[in-house]
Amino acid sequence: MAERDLLVEIGCEEIPARFVEGALKQLDQKLTAWLKENRIDFARSRTYATPRRLAVLVEAVGEKQPDVEEEVRGPAKRIAVDAEGNWTKAAEGFARKQGLSVDELVLEEHKGETYVFAKKHQEGRLTADLLREGLPELLSSLHFPKTMRWGSRRTRFIRPVRWMVCLFGEETVPVEWAGVTAGNRTRGHRFLGEEAVVSSPGEYTDILRKQYVIADPSERRQKILDQLRQLEEKKGWKIPVDEGLLDEVTYLVEYPTALYGTFDEEYLAIPAPVLITTMREHQRYFPVEDSEGNLLAHFITVRNGNDQSLDQVAKGNEKVLSARLADARFFYEEDLKLPIEKAVKRLDKVVYFDELGTVGDQVRRIRSMVLQLADRLGFSDTEVDKLRRAAEIAKFDLSTHMVDEFPELSGVMGKEYARKAGEDEAVAEAILEHHYPRFAGDRLPASTLGALISVADKVDAVVSAFAIGIQPTGSQDPYGLRRRAAGVIQILIDQAWKSISLKELISIALDRLSVDGWLKRPADEVREELMQFFALRLKAVLQEEGIRYDIIDAVLAADITRPKLVLDKARVLAEQVEQEDFKNVVEAFSRAANLAEKAKEGVEVDRDYMSSKEEHALHGAYQEASLSFAEGMSKRDARKMYEALVNLAPVIHEFFEHVLVMAEDDRVRNNRLALLRQINQLVSQFAAFKHIVFAS
Structure with a gap:
C-alpha cells in the first residue's frame, strides 16, 4: 500500500512555556491513537514545538485504510429456516441488522451445527478524507489547565489559533477548525521570519530554519547549552544550569541567542540564593560564578532572535534586573529589622487550614512532637534546648517579605536571618533542613535536629489532613501529601532510629490533634487509612530499589512501622531468591x-x-x-x-x-x-x- 508522511501544525499566539511540552505530548498521543483506531498504518511520529506552534510529523502513513472482510454469525439454521426451506423472521431481522438482504445470507457449519452468516466487504476509506472529518474533533479534545476563547467563536484553546498546516505528502488537507482552514503555509519567527510554503512534510524543519525558527525543542535546548559553554570558555566563568530553567527557556524562544550582562557589585552583599532566585524567577536569567563557586556580578539571558545589536539588548536587560535587585535588597534589609520573636507571633494570624487553626498552632504541634521524640532518643538538656528553639522558630521566615515574594526561599532565608540574629548554628541549620526532602531525589537532613523537625512537620501535615478528611485522589494531590509522606519514609530509612517507629509518630500526631480539638474523625479509622497511605509510599521506595513485586508484597504484609527494617528484610529476601x-x-x-x-x-x-x-x-x-x-x-x-x-x-x-x-x-x-x-x-x-x- 502506498505511503506518505503526514504533517499537522497548529500555529497560535505564544503559549506559556510550562504548558508547551504537555500540549505537544497530548497532540502526538491523540493523533497516533486516532490513526490506530482508524486502522491507518504508520511507522513513527516526530514532534516539534515552539512558543507559537505545536506540530507532529508522522512517517509512512498509509494512503487509505485496508479493506476489511467481515463475517458475522447469526442464528442457527433450525431457527433461521422453516420446514418449507423459507427464511424465518429471525433470519430477516438478522439480515436487516447487517444491512443485507436475506438472499445474501449464507449457511455454514460451525462446531457441529449449521448457522446463518453475513459476509460483508468494507472498502477502506482514503486517509485524507478521514483526516478532514476527524481532526477537528481530535484537536478540540486537547485539554489544558487554562483555556481561552477569542473572537465570536466557541472553540477553546490554550491561545488563539492563527494558522494551521495539514500536509499529507504533497497534498494539502483543508481541515477546518477554530475558524482556520489548514493549508501548506507556515509562519517563521515573529520579527525575523516570514510566511513560507511547506511543499512536503520532510521539508518542514529546514524551511522553518530559514525563517529563524528551530522547531525541534531538543535541538534548541542543545544550542542554548552550547552557547553557555562557549561563554564559559571565553570568559573563564562557570555557569550553573538549573534544568528546570533551561527547559523553560527552551520553550520561551524559537531562535535562541545567549548573551551576558552585568549588575552593580554592591548587590553581591545580598545572599546568593536571593540573587539567583530573583534572576531566575523574575527574568529567567542564568547566574554566573567564578572558578571557586562565588557569584559574580554578571548574568546570562537567552534572546529570542539573532546576534544583532546584542549590546543594546544587554543594556535593556541590565536596567530591568537592576530594579528587581533593588526590590530584593529592600526586602532583605527590611526583614533583618524584624525580630524573630515578632515574626513567630505573626504566624498566629496566618491560617493553616480553617479546620486546623493557624500556622502558629501547627508550629506548636510540631514542637510538642519533637520534644516527645527527643525524650525517646535520650537527648541531653542542651540538645533538647536547641531542638525546642529550632522547632519554635522553624517557620518564622513565612512572616518575611522575601519569603512572601519567593516562597521557594522558605528555609533558606530562615537560616540566613537566624544566623544574622545570633541563633545557634545548629538551630539555624535545622530551620533550613526541616524542609528536606522537598521532592523525590532531594537531599535529606544531615543533622538529627533537622531530621526530627522535618519528620514532625511532614507527619503533622499528613495526619492533620487525614484527620479532617483531606486525602489525595487519583492524580490530584494539591497539598503534596504523597510527597510529604515519601519524605518521612526516606528520613526514617536514613536515620534508622531504633526507638521511633512510624506507628508511634502517627499516634503522637493524632493524640495532639485530639487534645487540641482538631480531630474530627474516629482516631482508629484515621490511623488505619494513614498506615495504608504510608505503606504505598514505602512500596514505591522498594520498587525504586529494584525489589521483586512478590517480595515487596511479602514484607509489606508484615509490620511496616520501621521502614529501614522493611527495606533490609526485602534486601535479605532478594538475596535468598538466588539460593537453591x-x-x-x-x-x-x-x-x-x-x-x-x-x-x-x-x-x-x-x-x-x-x-x-x-x-x-x-x-x-x-x-x-x-x-x-x-x-x-x-x-x-x-x-x-x-x-x-x-x-x-x-x-x-x-x-x-x-x-x-x-x-x-x-x-x-x-x-x-x-x-x-x-x-x-x-x-x-x-x-x-x-x-x-x-x-x-
Whole structure:
C-alpha cells in the first residue's frame, strides 16, 4: 500500500512555556491513537514545538485504510429456516441488522451445527478524507489547565489559533477548525521570519530554519547549552544550569541567542540564593560564578532572535534586573529589622487550614512532637534546648517579605536571618533542613535536629489532613501529601532510629490533634487509612530499589512501622531468591501458614498432647528461633532475624513428613494447629512468605 508522511501544525499566539511540552505530548498521543483506531498504518511520529506552534510529523502513513472482510454469525439454521426451506423472521431481522438482504445470507457449519452468516466487504476509506472529518474533533479534545476563547467563536484553546498546516505528502488537507482552514503555509519567527510554503512534510524543519525558527525543542535546548559553554570558555566563568530553567527557556524562544550582562557589585552583599532566585524567577536569567563557586556580578539571558545589536539588548536587560535587585535588597534589609520573636507571633494570624487553626498552632504541634521524640532518643538538656528553639522558630521566615515574594526561599532565608540574629548554628541549620526532602531525589537532613523537625512537620501535615478528611485522589494531590509522606519514609530509612517507629509518630500526631480539638474523625479509622497511605509510599521506595513485586508484597504484609527494617528484610529476601534451598524455606513457611488458619482461638500449645519426636523437635526449634529472632529484632538486624527463622524450615518439613496434623483426636489436632499458628505468628513478623512465587 502506498505511503506518505503526514504533517499537522497548529500555529497560535505564544503559549506559556510550562504548558508547551504537555500540549505537544497530548497532540502526538491523540493523533497516533486516532490513526490506530482508524486502522491507518504508520511507522513513527516526530514532534516539534515552539512558543507559537505545536506540530507532529508522522512517517509512512498509509494512503487509505485496508479493506476489511467481515463475517458475522447469526442464528442457527433450525431457527433461521422453516420446514418449507423459507427464511424465518429471525433470519430477516438478522439480515436487516447487517444491512443485507436475506438472499445474501449464507449457511455454514460451525462446531457441529449449521448457522446463518453475513459476509460483508468494507472498502477502506482514503486517509485524507478521514483526516478532514476527524481532526477537528481530535484537536478540540486537547485539554489544558487554562483555556481561552477569542473572537465570536466557541472553540477553546490554550491561545488563539492563527494558522494551521495539514500536509499529507504533497497534498494539502483543508481541515477546518477554530475558524482556520489548514493549508501548506507556515509562519517563521515573529520579527525575523516570514510566511513560507511547506511543499512536503520532510521539508518542514529546514524551511522553518530559514525563517529563524528551530522547531525541534531538543535541538534548541542543545544550542542554548552550547552557547553557555562557549561563554564559559571565553570568559573563564562557570555557569550553573538549573534544568528546570533551561527547559523553560527552551520553550520561551524559537531562535535562541545567549548573551551576558552585568549588575552593580554592591548587590553581591545580598545572599546568593536571593540573587539567583530573583534572576531566575523574575527574568529567567542564568547566574554566573567564578572558578571557586562565588557569584559574580554578571548574568546570562537567552534572546529570542539573532546576534544583532546584542549590546543594546544587554543594556535593556541590565536596567530591568537592576530594579528587581533593588526590590530584593529592600526586602532583605527590611526583614533583618524584624525580630524573630515578632515574626513567630505573626504566624498566629496566618491560617493553616480553617479546620486546623493557624500556622502558629501547627508550629506548636510540631514542637510538642519533637520534644516527645527527643525524650525517646535520650537527648541531653542542651540538645533538647536547641531542638525546642529550632522547632519554635522553624517557620518564622513565612512572616518575611522575601519569603512572601519567593516562597521557594522558605528555609533558606530562615537560616540566613537566624544566623544574622545570633541563633545557634545548629538551630539555624535545622530551620533550613526541616524542609528536606522537598521532592523525590532531594537531599535529606544531615543533622538529627533537622531530621526530627522535618519528620514532625511532614507527619503533622499528613495526619492533620487525614484527620479532617483531606486525602489525595487519583492524580490530584494539591497539598503534596504523597510527597510529604515519601519524605518521612526516606528520613526514617536514613536515620534508622531504633526507638521511633512510624506507628508511634502517627499516634503522637493524632493524640495532639485530639487534645487540641482538631480531630474530627474516629482516631482508629484515621490511623488505619494513614498506615495504608504510608505503606504505598514505602512500596514505591522498594520498587525504586529494584525489589521483586512478590517480595515487596511479602514484607509489606508484615509490620511496616520501621521502614529501614522493611527495606533490609526485602534486601535479605532478594538475596535468598538466588539460593537453591530458598524454595524449600518458602514452601515450609507457606504450608505452616495455610494450616495455621484452621487453628482455634484461645488454644495454647500443651506438651502433654505431643506424641511424636517430630512435634517435640518442632516445638523446641520454635522456642530457640523465637529467642534468636527477638535478639535480632532488638538490634533491628534483618539478616539475624531471617537466620533465626530459616533454621525452622527443615524441622517443619520433617514434621509434615511424619505427623498427621489433622488427627482424629480433637485435643491432639488442635494442639498441632496451635503450634503451627505460633510458628506462623513468628514468621509473619518478618514476611508473609506465601506471597513469594517461583517459576514453574
